[in-house]
Amino acid sequence: MSVILEVVCPRLLGPAAMVAAAIIVKGYSDVGDGFSAGVVVALAVALRYVTLGAERAERSLPVLRHAPVLAVAGLLLVLAIGFFPVAFGEPPLTHFPRAGEPVVEIGALELTTAVALDVGIFLLVAGALVETIHQIARLVEERRA
Amino acid sequence: MSLLFALAAAVLFGTGAYLLLDRDLVRVVFGVVLVSQAAVLTLVASGLTRGAAPIYPLSRGPVSDPLSQAMALTAIVIGLAVTALLLVLVLRVVQAYRSEELAEVAVREAEREARLERLHEREHAEEEAAAR
Amino acid sequence: MLALAQDELKQILAHSTISQYGYVVTLYGIGGATAAGAATLYVLAHAIAKSALFMTAGAVTVATGESKLSRLGGLRRRMPALAVASGVAAATLAALPLTLGFSKDELFFAAATEHGRAVQLLAVGAAALTVAYIGRFWLGLFTGPLQTQPSAPVPPLLLAPIVVLGALAVVGGIVVEPFARLAEDAAAATYAGPLEVAPAYHAELGSENRMALAAWALGALILVVPRVRAPLVGAFARAGERAGPRRWYALSLLWLNRVSDWAHDREVRDLRNSIAAVLVPAAVLIAIALAVTPTRGSYEVGPVALGDLPIIVLLGLGALAAVTAARDRGRLQPVLALSVLGFALAGVYAMVGAPDVALVAVLVETVLAYVFVGVFARLPPATVRRPRRRARNAVIGAAAGASAFAAIWGALSRPTATTGVAAEHIERAPEAHGGDVVTVILADFRGLDTMVEVTVLAVAVVGVASLLSRGRAW
Incomplete structure (x- = not known):
C-alpha cells in the first residue's frame, strides 16, 4: 500500500462527513437526499477499511462498531416520523409545518419533519452500508489469515 | 431518441437474460444487475417530458419528469439491496456445496436431503421402538 | 373429542382448537344474523383464551422441562400467578360466567335455539366436551400431587402476556360492550349487512342459560368420572385412527409430500429451465400481440438533436x-464491465435532467463494486470450461431482448396524451417547502414508497450480516 494512500485516505472521512451534511441540508432544495449522503459517508468508511484493514479501522474509530445500532435508530426514526401524524388523525407521512405555513430557517436548512425523515434515511443507509462493509472486510481478512 | 433508449434497454435486458440462464451462479447475479439496470434506464427514459432538472428555480424551458426519476431512484436502491443479498447468498451456497455450478449444487442438495431423510426415518423407528 | 385422550400439552390445545373452529364453521353453517355475530365473537374470545393457554403450556414446559400432562401436576403452589391467569383463560373457553367466554357460548346457544332441538342438543354436547377437555388440561396441570419439580421459575416475560390476556378475558366478561362492537363490525363484513351482537346476562332461566347449565353439568360429569371417559374416548379414538380424518390426513400428507418432492426436484435441477420457461412464452406472447395489433404509426423514432450526441x-x-460482461467468463472483468455500464448510465441520467438519479447511480455503483470485489476474495476462481448449451441460452437471451425492445419502444413512443401527475408535483413542491422536486416526491408526496424502500434495504442488510457472520452481528 503506497504511503500516500495510507496518509490521505483516513483523513478523507472528515471532508466526506462535511459533504454528507451539506447534501442533507441542501437536499430539499438542491440535488441529493439522505440516501446519497449516507452512501457518501459509507464510501469514506469503506476507504478506511481498504487502507487500514478492519481491525485498525475500527480501533481508530470505535463508532464503527455501533453501525447496526445506528441503522436501527434510523429505521425507527423514519417509521416514527411516517406514522406520527396518524396519532393526530392525519394520514401517515403528513409533514409539518403544513403547506404554506412559515418555516424555521437556520441558514439554508429549513426545519421540517421531511428533513428529519431524510436524516433518518441517512442514519439507516450509513449504518446499514457500514455494517455490510465491515462484514465484507472481515471476509477478506479471514482469507488473508 | 426513444428508439435509441429502447435499443439500449433491450440490449441490457437481453444480455441480462442470457446471463440469468447461465449455470454459474455468480453470472446469474450479474444477470440480475443487468436486468435491473435495464429497468432503471426504461424508467428514466419513460419520463413524459425532457429538459432541465426539476429543481427550483425552474428554468424557462421544459422540465424533466420528476416522478419517473423518483421511481428510478427507488428502483436503484432496491436493486443494490437485492444484489448484495443475492451475492452473499451465492457465496454461502458456494461455500456450503463447494461448487458454483447450479447442476452440481442441485445434486449435492439432493444427496444431503436423502441423507437427512434416512436419519429422520431411523430416529422415528427408534422412537417407536422405545414407545413400545 | 381427541383432545380428551392426548397427553402432550400442545396436542390437547391443538385438538381443542380444531373443535373450536368446528363450532365457528357450524355457526356459519347455521346461517343467519345471530349465528354470524356469534361466530365472530367466538373467534375473538377463542383467540384471547387459546393464546393464553398455549403460552401457559410453553411456560410450564420451560419451567419443568416436561410437556406431557401425565407427568405434570400440582403446579398450583409453585406458580400461583400462572395458575390464576391460565385458569381464567380456561374458564373463558369453558364459557363460565364472568368471562368473555360466557357471552360467546350464550350467543352460540341462542343461534342454535333458533334452529330447533337437534342443533340445540348438538351444541350442548359440544360445549360439554369443551368444558371437559379444558378442565382436564387445567386441573391436570395445576392440581393434584406435585409430579415434576419445576427446575426454574417461570420467566416474567412469559408470564406477563398470559396475565394480560386473562385480565382481558375477565374484563370482556364484565364489560362485554367493546368486544361486541368489534365483533359486530367484523360480522357485518361477513354477513354483508348490518346486524347486532348483543350479549348480556339474563337472570331468568331462558333456554340459553339452561343449555349452558346442562353443558357445564355434562362436562363436569365427563371430567370427573374417568370410567365414563376412558372407554368412550378410547373407542372414538380407535375408530378415528382406523377410518377417521386422521388417517385420511396422513395419507393425503404423504401424497402431497411426494408431489412437492417431485416439483422441488424439477425446480432445483432446472432453475434455468424455469427462467427460460418465463422468458420464452413472454417473448412469444409479445410477438403475437405485435402481430395482431395494428402497429403502423405507433412507433416513433423520436426527435434526435445534435446535443444528444453524448447521450x-x-x-x-x-x-x-453489457455485452462484454456477458461474454467474459472471468470474475473481475465482468464486474469492471458492469461498473463501466453503471457509470455510463449515470452520465446519461445526468444529461437527461435527472441529476438526483445520476448521483445515486454513481454512489450505488461504487458500493456495488466494493461488495463484488470483497465477496470474490472468498469465491474460488471461475472454472473456465466449455459451457454446454451456450447457443440455446444466446437464442433465448436474444428473444428476450427483442421482445423487451418491442415492448419498451412501444411504451416510450406512446406517451399518454393527458398531462400526468408530474406537472402537479412540480407545481406543488414549493408549498411543501422544497426546491428539488424529486426529493420532495421521495420524502413527501410518495413518502410511503421511500419508507418501504428503506425497510427493504434494512432487511437485506440484516440478511447479509447474518449470512456472513453465521448468526452473530458483531
Whole structure:
C-alpha cells in the first residue's frame, strides 16, 4: 500500500462527513437526499477499511462498531416520523409545518419533519452500508489469515 | 431518441437474460444487475417530458419528469439491496456445496436431503421402538 | 373429542382448537344474523383464551422441562400467578360466567335455539366436551400431587402476556360492550349487512342459560368420572385412527409430500429451465400481440438533436459494456464491465435532467463494486470450461431482448396524451417547502414508497450480516 494512500485516505472521512451534511441540508432544495449522503459517508468508511484493514479501522474509530445500532435508530426514526401524524388523525407521512405555513430557517436548512425523515434515511443507509462493509472486510481478512 | 433508449434497454435486458440462464451462479447475479439496470434506464427514459432538472428555480424551458426519476431512484436502491443479498447468498451456497455450478449444487442438495431423510426415518423407528 | 385422550400439552390445545373452529364453521353453517355475530365473537374470545393457554403450556414446559400432562401436576403452589391467569383463560373457553367466554357460548346457544332441538342438543354436547377437555388440561396441570419439580421459575416475560390476556378475558366478561362492537363490525363484513351482537346476562332461566347449565353439568360429569371417559374416548379414538380424518390426513400428507418432492426436484435441477420457461412464452406472447395489433404509426423514432450526441455515445458504451460482461467468463472483468455500464448510465441520467438519479447511480455503483470485489476474495476462481448449451441460452437471451425492445419502444413512443401527475408535483413542491422536486416526491408526496424502500434495504442488510457472520452481528 503506497504511503500516500495510507496518509490521505483516513483523513478523507472528515471532508466526506462535511459533504454528507451539506447534501442533507441542501437536499430539499438542491440535488441529493439522505440516501446519497449516507452512501457518501459509507464510501469514506469503506476507504478506511481498504487502507487500514478492519481491525485498525475500527480501533481508530470505535463508532464503527455501533453501525447496526445506528441503522436501527434510523429505521425507527423514519417509521416514527411516517406514522406520527396518524396519532393526530392525519394520514401517515403528513409533514409539518403544513403547506404554506412559515418555516424555521437556520441558514439554508429549513426545519421540517421531511428533513428529519431524510436524516433518518441517512442514519439507516450509513449504518446499514457500514455494517455490510465491515462484514465484507472481515471476509477478506479471514482469507488473508 | 426513444428508439435509441429502447435499443439500449433491450440490449441490457437481453444480455441480462442470457446471463440469468447461465449455470454459474455468480453470472446469474450479474444477470440480475443487468436486468435491473435495464429497468432503471426504461424508467428514466419513460419520463413524459425532457429538459432541465426539476429543481427550483425552474428554468424557462421544459422540465424533466420528476416522478419517473423518483421511481428510478427507488428502483436503484432496491436493486443494490437485492444484489448484495443475492451475492452473499451465492457465496454461502458456494461455500456450503463447494461448487458454483447450479447442476452440481442441485445434486449435492439432493444427496444431503436423502441423507437427512434416512436419519429422520431411523430416529422415528427408534422412537417407536422405545414407545413400545 | 381427541383432545380428551392426548397427553402432550400442545396436542390437547391443538385438538381443542380444531373443535373450536368446528363450532365457528357450524355457526356459519347455521346461517343467519345471530349465528354470524356469534361466530365472530367466538373467534375473538377463542383467540384471547387459546393464546393464553398455549403460552401457559410453553411456560410450564420451560419451567419443568416436561410437556406431557401425565407427568405434570400440582403446579398450583409453585406458580400461583400462572395458575390464576391460565385458569381464567380456561374458564373463558369453558364459557363460565364472568368471562368473555360466557357471552360467546350464550350467543352460540341462542343461534342454535333458533334452529330447533337437534342443533340445540348438538351444541350442548359440544360445549360439554369443551368444558371437559379444558378442565382436564387445567386441573391436570395445576392440581393434584406435585409430579415434576419445576427446575426454574417461570420467566416474567412469559408470564406477563398470559396475565394480560386473562385480565382481558375477565374484563370482556364484565364489560362485554367493546368486544361486541368489534365483533359486530367484523360480522357485518361477513354477513354483508348490518346486524347486532348483543350479549348480556339474563337472570331468568331462558333456554340459553339452561343449555349452558346442562353443558357445564355434562362436562363436569365427563371430567370427573374417568370410567365414563376412558372407554368412550378410547373407542372414538380407535375408530378415528382406523377410518377417521386422521388417517385420511396422513395419507393425503404423504401424497402431497411426494408431489412437492417431485416439483422441488424439477425446480432445483432446472432453475434455468424455469427462467427460460418465463422468458420464452413472454417473448412469444409479445410477438403475437405485435402481430395482431395494428402497429403502423405507433412507433416513433423520436426527435434526435445534435446535443444528444453524448447521450448516444454513452448509451452505446453501456450496451458494449453489457455485452462484454456477458461474454467474459472471468470474475473481475465482468464486474469492471458492469461498473463501466453503471457509470455510463449515470452520465446519461445526468444529461437527461435527472441529476438526483445520476448521483445515486454513481454512489450505488461504487458500493456495488466494493461488495463484488470483497465477496470474490472468498469465491474460488471461475472454472473456465466449455459451457454446454451456450447457443440455446444466446437464442433465448436474444428473444428476450427483442421482445423487451418491442415492448419498451412501444411504451416510450406512446406517451399518454393527458398531462400526468408530474406537472402537479412540480407545481406543488414549493408549498411543501422544497426546491428539488424529486426529493420532495421521495420524502413527501410518495413518502410511503421511500419508507418501504428503506425497510427493504434494512432487511437485506440484516440478511447479509447474518449470512456472513453465521448468526452473530458483531
